[in-house]
Amino acid sequence: MRRIGVKVIAGVLILAAGGGVAAWRLAGRDGPTHPRDRIPAHRPHLDHSAFFPRPLATGQEVTRACLACHPESARQVMETAHYQWVGDVAKDPRTGADIRIGKKNLINNFCIGIQGNWASCTRCHAGYGWKDESFDFANPENVDCLVCHDRSGTYRKGEGGLPADGVDLQAVARSVGFPRRDNCGGCHHYGGGGLGVKHGDLDATLDHPGESDDVHMGRHDMLCIDCHGGSGHNIRGEAYSVSVNANNGVGCTDCHDARPHRNARIDDHTARVACQTCHIPAFANRVPTKMVWDWSKAGDDSRPDDAHNYLKIKGEFVYESGVRPEYHWFDMTVERYLLGDRVIEGGITDLNRPRGGRGTPGAKIWPFKIHLASQPYDKASGRILPVVTSGEGGYWHEFDWHKAMSLGARIVGMEFGGEVGFTRTRMHWPLSHMVAPKDRALQCADCHGPGGRMDWVRLGYDADPMAAGGRVE
């Protein structure tokens, strides 16, 4: 019996051979890690109710209390764009110059710019008291912890970003937890001055989305921070309305395989087509989004006010829902219109034209919401100047474009030639949210063949690449 080991080994070898075959066959069926397994688990947040035993009067008081235990947090937040409203120094892809841009110093297609209108714009600022240029960005107590961490659902911000009247700050402070969709959505779902105005792929639908509204947040109940989370309060993600590159961006391939379709032909598309192109077949599916904003029609007393068509203070709008995106090449850099640039007289000035073409390495075809506006500019210099609207003496109070622009020009130290004209501007909003379940993704015939939604010639192809071949590498 001494040599029993040998026989055991022989037997084991046979079994192992059989088992190995079985295991190999079974293992072959499943691919690499399923992206579902990469969804972070959320631990219940520590109950903070015991830490705030006394009533709290001001936001700063709350922040002080937070900092007692989280001494680094305010410093971290203060470095981010959520607080600074400008990003890091970036190379302007047009000029190569170093620029530092953000909401703070840019013109957009909606409420034009924040300069002179701080008090109302900074309702969405992650800080307290930014009412004018004198705001102290260096004071850690001015950081608003609650807007992102409130879990009571009762926190509201008023002018200058201060807590609105009637908010029970103690109750809010006791409720804090990690940010959920409605924390982020409180600002991002209402960008541009109202529900769904700005993005088209972000609106309150995503607070409680159904499966077909967004497969990540609907089917898998994912939170914004599951993709956008970063360490040290540095929330990941780039909005190409205020950024010129993707340095801090989030990508589908952070979780998903770059060639995930188990179909060679579809996978081949991923080299030149962004995931979003097929997987976001339409945006603003439930809540309409603003597609056109014509400031030149503002100030007409004879027209009735109606939030979705006309407002005397804002002019004329066009809202649409279930919109089919426009498709452009995009290499993840944009040409940003900076304050002082000249507009294209008689044409359309792009405020953030996506760069890239069929021949650009790394560029892909992306879906965009295209927003058109007609907004005031200084006819003499051919430049868009910030106008004061909500601020004192602003257009919304006095309906005087000349005065509004004079005030705005003075604030930014630019010269106003004296005559206000209107020029057409355009913004490109790349879409990344409202990702449809895969069975609602675009099918071949949606883009290729008769009636397809791609304008192949404009995208740089001679003809439909399905018939004529794709890109020459």
Add this chain to the structure above:
Amino acid sequence: MKTCWTMMAVGLVAWVGAAPAAAETGLPTLLPINEMHPAFFLRDAQGTPVEGRTDGFDLDRTCGDCHDTAYIRANSAHHRRHVAVDCLTCHLAGGREAVAGLPFDPVGQVRMPMAPPTSARCGQCHGLVHEGPQALEIPEALLLGADPGPLAQTLRTGEVYSPHLMSASFLNLADKGMQNRPWDVHAARGLHCADCHFAANHPQKSKWAKRRPAHLREDPRALSLAAYLKRPDHRFRAAACTDCHDPLQVHRTLPYTERHVQALACQACHSPALHAPALMSIDRTVVTPDGGPRMAFRGVESADFRAPNTWYVDGYRPFLGREADADGARFAPFNLVTVWEWVGGPQGTPVDSELVRRVFVEEPGDYRPEILAALDADRDGRLSDGELVLAGAAQGLIRDRLAALGVSEPRIRGEIRAHPVRHGVVRGDRTASACASCHAPASRFNEPVPLASGPLPGGVLPVPAESSLVALSGRHLQVTDEGLALAGTVDASGAYVLGHHRHAWIDRLGFGLFLATVLGVGVHGGMRVLHARRRGVARHALPGRRIYMYGIYERIWHWTMAGAVVVLLVTGLRIHFPGVWMGPSFQTAVSLHNVAAAILILNAALSLFYHVTTGEIRQFLPHPEGFVRRVVAQALYYTRGIFTGAAHPAAKSRERKLNPLQQVTYAGLLNVLFPMQILTGLLLWVGGVAPAALAPIGGLSVVAPVHNLGSWLFLAFLVAHVYLTTTGHTPTAHLRAMVGGWEAVEGEVEA
């Protein structure tokens, strides 16, 4: 007309199906249709240009300016007696009617947007083709049951050619959310009908259409464009799946790809289910209140309600039959439609459906009173579906009326027609890939196919249509309580489907052998136990001599062999009786079986080498002297001595491990059964990977039953072998020896 051909060749890039399809679906025209097709004069039958008007022109003369219309007419499947199409039906969006809206240029010529036929144009006559943004619905025209008609192909088989996802249709599909696949994957991939159904001399397709010698991968000589445009051969060819696809490059998870590809039409797996209403039976002997024939559909529920989009559609799996135009046994999917119709004349020519209609219906569209009186059994003034079955007096009435209308010898004929399913193709991940759908005793080869329910029209039992005889071969009719069905097994001569085909007598014989062995062993063992009890102290309880019986290698090869044989038997049973045995999947069982067989063969070869080179093979060779006497002695021992505790007639020793009976058994086992199993097993494997190599000896249908018989013998041997290990000095002495090498044998303990 000339222009369309130009375009066909030159405008390949533009493949413009685009614009006409768009026009038909209400989309704006997106592309210029055909810049290459020149403007031309419309000519009348005399060849004189007709100016300023778009009627009264003659297409043969008009198109004949450039194209050889006489040739096209003579070589066209679309210019047969009963087919009313002209050049414009297929090549101009909107057909002849669209000409009226086209402008003349100052010279008096007209520019027509000629184009190759789009799928939508083909669909006007051939079946449901659906493109464009609207959700797909089943047109009401389906209820008219017209054949030929715009939905004919859809009606016959349930095929739909559309890139749309099924889940996005209007149909009331079962499990609709899960049906997120296109109606046809080729449509979804942007293929048009004309991509596969092309003119026989189309220069672009010559690589498919032309026969070429084996040493050429491609024959670059092609008809010039000009020659082709002059005389396009309208006897269309259909591309085979393998013209584009190489099935051997995919199907990695399918065992024996070559054999599967040889034996099955691609659609057998890749058209797994059809979800548009497909006919089961159609009774053209009567006219329903809708004005059409009486129809029953497959895969739908509640089809009584006359709105096809509300029917609850489960879909049906097409039925396997033999493919008529392939050599050997190739199985392809079909829908079987039973048709009853009035025929007349000596040839049995079908009576025009309009004539039948006139017999039943008066001008405003109501039934004639005498017809109503004859058929309306419940006297409610309406004819229900159940009442619309001809028999007896009513049948006589219709027959007489038809005769009065000039039909000679009117009579009812029933035919079963097998319509091949070629579309509705799905990607590999959606196929009916469950092995057991074919590899099981009850499988697609012998599933009963319902043909009709209720009483048969005129009591006429249908017969297979002549063109369907091959598809239906092996099957026969069966009248059941529920109606008519097709029973029997698809004629699969030349094929042997593992798990489905087997010879019952071999299984019975094998199982009998197995059972007999088990019984014999049981009786023998029982008697040994009884005798031992009666004897009291068993002889083998006495201490014996221990000798080193089996060397290490002998034990390794023995147990390797044992393990392989057990795996082979278990997986073999799993393959032979799918669905009966628990255990690994069919596919895994096949793989395990192959691996174990490889191990066994290797092990056998190594041990043969060992036995030959060491001379151990002498163990197996009986000494001729006194062999018969010793065999008898051994047999007597097993039948008598073993019970009484007699000594083994042949003492086992290191030099002589096998008794004479074992030597006989192993001579058979090693010289007959082993080689036979290995050879037939290898042939089975060869038959899978290179089916042609096996054809000369009759294919799997010869080899597989032999292998099957051999495995029963192996099983019986295994039982006896295991039992006989207990006949040593002690019941476990042999086993211990084969494990540890040392065996206790009879005799004095050596000091």
